[in-house]
Amino acid sequence: MQIIVHNTLPILYDAFTKRFKAEELLPRFLEWAESEQGFISLVRNAKGRHGFQDFDMLSAVRSDGIDILEAQQQYGLFNPTRSLEATEWSFDESERRQLADRIAKTLEILAKAVPSRLLPDRLVVAIVPADCANGTLMMNGSGISCYGRAPGYLFVRIWPSAGNLRRLGYILARSFIHGIRRTARNEDSAISLGEAVVMEGLAAAFIHTVFSDAEFPALIHFMPPDDWGETLAELAGYYGKTSYDDVPINIYGTRIQAGSFRSPDVVPLTREELQYACELIIAHSERTEANIVAAYLYGDPLLAAQGHPTFGIPHLAGFEAGYHTVQRYLETTGIEIASALSLPWRDILEMERK
Incomplete structure (x- = not known):
């Protein structure tokens, strides 16, 4: 199995960490997003002829990878409440921790535990930005979202706290098996x-x-990882808040507080x-x-x-x-x-x- 990692973070570093006027940023972003390795093309290719079979199921719970499929505000680029300073930290930390190499090596190990007849010829992995002001990702997913149910494709977004990097292998393993299972069963029905x-x-x-x-x-x-409460408190500091629950979340113009996304224990x-x-x-x-x-x-x-x-x-x-x-x-x-x-x-x- 050939593993192809499309790490969008270095490509989008300036767009996500510097201030641009919307009329300047949008056309530049769309040109890239519709290119062969851009968001729109990758999601379209993963969707294939039959679409995402479980999109409606995930929509019903607003959890477990739905944020990746919806690409809300294009993964936060056009979210006005996203902290540029916190985003810069996450991009730099992902690079420092060699996130792309870590993901590729983990998937290589996982592939060895699966019969070769069940592996796809290639697995396209897309690392997309984590939006620190996305309630579904940060509160419901504790900073990690992964979608692998489209055979041959796996999407990952992660807020690279130490705890999340420690549990990344478990998350990748689950999504990897989702794709293996879908390939093995090869069913188009609901x-x-x-x-x-x-x-x-x-x-x-x-x-x-x-x-x-x-x-x-x-x-x-x-x-959530053991350090997630500490991580959220640090993020709240970027907004001048004492609790991440009070951080403003903007969803296409509707503003609500992050605490409303908190899931049950x-x-x-x-x-x-x-x-x-x-x-x-x-x-x-x-x-x-x-x-x-x-x-x-x-x-x-x-x-x-x-x-x-x-x-x-x-x-x-x-x-x-x-x-x-x-x-x-x-x-x-x-x-x-x-x-x-x-x-x-x-x-x-x-x-x-x-």
């Missing part, structure tokens, strides 16, 4: 709840296999909650409506925050249910995770019906 849950379970099991230090592999991508399910979640998911596993899949995968809190109906599902219950189901399948059958990546979801979920 994604069922059963497929979504099993895919997440396979990704968590893969993380558990590759990273022995991952304590909660099914939830680790939603857990991530807490592992009890045994009873896990059993309850598994039963509900099995009963609805064939459903393909985006709001239903999102509800049973992400749980009530994220759905309720967007004004959608809820179904009595604990926060992030589908991720833990998927991991539990896949681990039980692997332990019972003796099949290794690498061999299970391409199996039909019904074969794996059937174990929970017995």
Whole structure:
């Protein structure tokens, strides 16, 4: 597998860190964005003929990579509340920490743990800017967003705090398996709840296999790093605020406070909650409506925050249910995770019906 990394940060350094008049910046930016390695072209190519199959699902929860697909205010370039000083730090720190090389080396390691027949001929990785005034990214994603569900493509944006760089491998592994799974299954139809849950379970099991230090592999991508509170406090200082909750967020002219994006704490399910979640998911596993899949995968809190109906599902219950189901399948059958990546979801979920 050939890994091609498009690191947009050096290319966009001046545009993101210096002050330009909008009428001067916009045409220059669009010329680049529509070029072969620009945002617009990369997203268009990744979208392909069938579009992003899970766009509506992610939209329902406003989480988990939706900010990458939407490219809100072109990743913050045209966000008037984005701090130029904080942005300059993030660009410089990404370069100092050799972010592009770190991502490429991690993906090379991950690829060795996957059967070669499941790997794409090439994987195009796009590193896009992290907007310090994007509530979805900074509060919901704790500074990391990654999307790899389009086969052959993987998009990453990261606020390069020490804690985020430590957990970057877990995040990349999950998104990498998303792409592997989509390639292996090669289905154009709407994604069922059963497929979504099993895919997440396979990704968590893969993380558990590759990273022995991952304590909660099914939830680790939603857990903020230990230093995230300190990082947010430092960011608040750029705005003259004592708390990042009070930082103004501008969404196409609508101003709200960052605190409104704060997600519930991530807490592992009890045994009873896990059993309850598994039963509900099995009963609805064939459903393909985006709001239903999102509800049973992400749980009530994220759905309720967007004004959608809820179904009595604990926060992030589908991720833990998927991991539990896949681990039980692997332990019972003796099949290794690498061999299970391409199996039909019904074969794996059937174990929970017995």
